[in-house]
Amino acid sequence: MKIILALAILWMSIAVELAWSGSMPQGALILPIACGIMFWMRSVTGILLSATALLIDWIARPGFLPLCPMLLPAIAACLISPSSKPDDYSSRRQSVAKMLTPLHLPFITLMAVSLQLIGQLNLSSMPAVVDIQSAVKTSLPSLLMISLPISAGISMLMRLADELGLRRASQRWI
Amino acid sequence: MRVEQSRHRMWVAAVAMFVLSLLVSAADRTEMLSVVQSVLHDALSPGRLALMAIAPQSDDAGKPVDAAGPVKIDAAHGLHIQQLQTLRQLMIENARLRRDLKRSKDATVIAEFVDPAASLTEYAMIPAQVISSSGLPGPLRELIISAGKSAGVTRSELVVDGSGAILDVGTDASVAAGDRVLSGSSVIGRIEKTGRWVSMVQPVTSADFRAQVQLLRASDDGLHFGAVGMLEGTGTSECRLTGISYTDAVTVGDTVVSADINGVRGPRLFFGTVTSAEFLAGGQWDVRIQPGFTLSELDRVGIVRMSLRTDITAVSTAMDSRGPR
Numbered sequence: 001m002k003i004i005l006a007l008a009i010l011w012m013s014i015a016v017e018l019a020w021s022g023s024m025p026q027g028a029l030i031l032p033i034a035c036g037i038m039f040w041m042r043s044v045t046g047i048l049l050s051a052t053a054l055l056i057d058w059i060a061r062p063g064f065l066p067l068c069p070m071l072l073p074a075i076a077a078c079l080i081s082p083s084s085k086p087d088d089y090s091s092r093r094q095s096v097a098k099m100l101t102p103l104h105l106p107f108i109t110l111m112a113v114s115l116q117l118i119g120q121l122n123l124s125s126m127p128a129v130v131d132i133q134s135a136v137k138t139s140l141p142s143l144l145m146i147s148l149p150i151s152a153g154i155s156m157l158m159r160l161a162d163e164l165g166l167r168r169a170s171q172r173w174i
Numbered sequence: 175m176r177v178e179q180s181r182h183r184m185w186v187a188a189v190a191m192f193v194l195s196l197l198v199s200a201a202d203r204t205e206m207l208s209v210v211q212s213v214l215h216d217a218l219s220p221g222r223l224a225l226m227a228i229a230p231q232s233d234d235a236g237k238p239v240d241a242a243g244p245v246k247i248d249a250a251h252g253l254h255i256q257q258l259q260t261l262r263q264l265m266i267e268n269a270r271l272r273r274d275l276k277r278s279k280d281a282t283v284i285a286e287f288v289d290p291a292a293s294l295t296e297y298a299m300i301p302a303q304v305i306s307s308s309g310l311p312g313p314l315r316e317l318i319i320s321a322g323k324s325a326g327v328t329r330s331e332l333v334v335d336g337s338g339a340i341l342d343v344g345t346d347a348s349v350a351a352g353d354r355v356l357s358g359s360s361v362i363g364r365i366e367k368t369g370r371w372v373s374m375v376q377p378v379t380s381a382d383f384r385a386q387v388q389l390l391r392a393s394d395d396g397l398h399f400g401a402v403g404m405l406e407g408t409g410t411s412e413c414r415l416t417g418i419s420y421t422d423a424v425t426v427g428d429t430v431v432s433a434d435i436n437g438v439r440g441p442r443l444f445f446g447t448v449t450s451a452e453f454l455a456g457g458q459w460d461v462r463i464q465p466g467f468t469l470s471e472l473d474r475v476g477i478v479r480m481s482l483r484t485d486i487t488a489v490s491t492a493m494d495s496r497g498p499r
Contacts, residue, residue, distance in 0.1 A: 015221030018305055022473055044180075044187045051191040055198060060214050061306040062202050070195040073188035081181040 003045060006037050010053035014060070025139055026120075028146035030057050031068065031112040032105075036154035038076045039105050040167070047073045058119075067119035068112055075111055079104050102155050109151035113143045212369045215305060215318055219371035222320075277301075295438055299334070299359075299476035300325055305372060307472065317375035319475055323368050332435060332478040333375045334359035334443060360444045360466035361385070361432065362475055375475075378445065378465050383407035386433040387415070387445050389424060400424070402433050405445055405463065413446065415461035422459075424451040430463050435480060443478070 013029045034050035041049075055069040117135050121127045161167045201207050302321035321327050363383065366376035376383055384407075389400030401422035403415045418424060426449060431442040446463040454460050 011218070012221055015218050016225060018215075018218055019222040019225040021305060022303070044183045047184060047187045048191070051187075051195075055191070055195055056214060058195075059198060059202070059207055059211060060218065062207075062211075066195045066199055070192050073191045074185075077181075077184040077188045081184045082177040 002041065003049065006041065006046070006049050009033060010037065010049065014053065014057050017057075018060070024146070025142045026061060027057075027068070027113065027116040028143050029150065030054065031116060031143075032109045032147045032151035032154065034068075035072070035076070035105060035108045035112055035151060036158075038072075039080060039108075040154070040158055042080050047076055050076075063116075063120040064123050065119045067115040071115060072108070072112055075108055079108060102159060105155040105158070106148060106151045109147055110144075113140070113147055116143070208367070208374060211306070211318060212367055212372060212374055215372040216322070216369040219320075219369075223371065295480050295482060297435075297441055298479045298481070300327065300479055302333075302373075302475050302477060304472050304475060317363065317377060317472070317475075319373050319375055319477075320371070321477060322371045322373050324370055326479070327365055327368050327373050327477055329365055329368060331365045332432075332443065333362045333365060334476050334478055359441075359476065359478075360446075362465075362467050362472065365477065373477075378405065378407055378413055379409070379411060380407040381409035383413075385445070387430045388433040388442075389422075389448070390429040390431050390442075391425065392429070400428065403461075405430065411465075412449065413463040413465060415448070415459070415463055418459040418461060420453070420457045420459065424448060424459055424461055426451055435478060438480060441478075 010030070010033065013033045017024055017026065017029050030053065034054050038046045038050045040046065051069045051073045054072065055066060058066040058069060117139055120139075121131060121135060158167065198207070300321055302319040302325075304317060305320050306318040317333075319333070361378060363375045363377040363380065364385075365373050367374040378385070383405075385405045386402065387405040388402045391398050391400055401418050401424070403417040406414050406416055408414050415424075415430065428448040428451075430445040430448065432445060435441070435443070444466045446465040448461055449464045450460075450462040452460045
């Protein structure tokens with residue numbers, strides 16, 4: 001059920017981007033949602049589903065390199081893979097890494113947006129400074145303006161679902 | 175143990191996606207993905223079309239709901255509310271009709287070079303939106319547009335830019351009503367494949383693109399049509415002109431327009447401008463053409479549709495049946 005829901009959300013987000021391709025920058029919706037699904041599901045299935053959706057999006061609207069489906073699963077695996085170190089419950093203080101956990105999703109979204117912009121540049125030759133400047137000045141703000149609030153919203157939703165016990169917590173590392 | 179297994183699986187999945195992405199990227203470079211692209215866009219089209227259909231309706235739908243709100247009112251006010259509601263509905267209907275009229279006008283805006291009364295064929299433009307373009311940023315490899323078999327699009331139809339014919343000269347430049355407009359629509363390419371809701375366009379710069387074109391030169395004496403040749407895509411950002419006889423004159427700056435549309439004489443569509451013309455030692459012209467469209471402005475296009483004028487054929491058939499008197 002969860003997989004079907006994730007598939008429907010990813011399919012719809014690509015459809016929304018295609019429908020309003022004139023007004024919405026490429027990846028503004030699919031990137032935070034794909035990252036959100038990876039973090040929500042915290043499993044191999046989540047990583048595979050999101051990366052496949054990103055790859056499909058790239059096939060539908062190809063750029064120079066599919067950097068997002070190439071590298072995002074690895075970054076996500078770094079952040080969400082379970083730690084073999086046991087949690088130290090003896091001290092009541094939370095570790096800094098644990099405190100920064102809610103920021104992981106906006107961070108990976110930021111990485112995804114950067115990868116998306118780099119992947120759209122023509123890297124067959126050294127990109128001109130003007131191209132990089134125009135990508136950073138025009139595309140980056142519009143991408144971040146949409147994707148970061150969405151990712152922050154998903155992050156808060158995940159926290160709320162954790163508090164209410166709506167997320168699957170059968171994994172031992174959570 | 176389970177933690178280790180899970181971590182291991184995640185890394186295997188990440189590496190698998192990396193390899194798959196590399197393979198897909200390589201397949202895209204060798205143009206093996208064009209069939210998959212068309213199928214993917216068709217699969218995504220129901221959602222896209224549903225969203226596009228919902229979007230304008232939601233703006234209109236907001237208004238009549240407000241009128242239905244105050245139900246608990248006396249009879250005198252009831253009639254007034256009903257009239258207001260009818261008025262609003264009429265206003266919405268009026269707005270819809272205006273929108274439909276604008277769409278139908280957009281669909282038929284195309285500059286006709288030949289006198290319509292003398293032609294048995296008529297041309298219309300089917301508007302479409304560019305969904306995706308492949309190739310960065312110089313050579314455009316292919317283009318996917320939002321019109322397919324369901325809109326009656328067939329293979330080999332010409333695709334022009336959707337900006338329409340806007341002239342930046344007026345009566346100050348002695349332009350008057352009735353003057354023939356030669357250009358206005360730049361040819362982007364030709365329909366290569368059609369899906370149900372999307373079509374794939376082969377751009378003029380594609381290595382397989384061929385079209386019969388004619389040179390057009392502006393001089394103090396007016397416009398002069400020159401040699402007829404074959405425009406060929408080169409796979410780069412420019413095109414080449416072949417089949418020009420060594421006795422014909424070609425100069426840099428000459429305009430290249432269509433000689434015909436799929437073998438039938440029709441409107442002269444703009445292909446590009448001659449950027450270099452060198453006479454080679456073997457007695458051949460090496461003519462290079464810069465296409466007329468700008469890649470950054472390609473968001474709306476039009477498909478040139480040719481059809482037979484049924485009213486003229488009906489009249490001629492009727493005249494034929496009466497016979498000579």
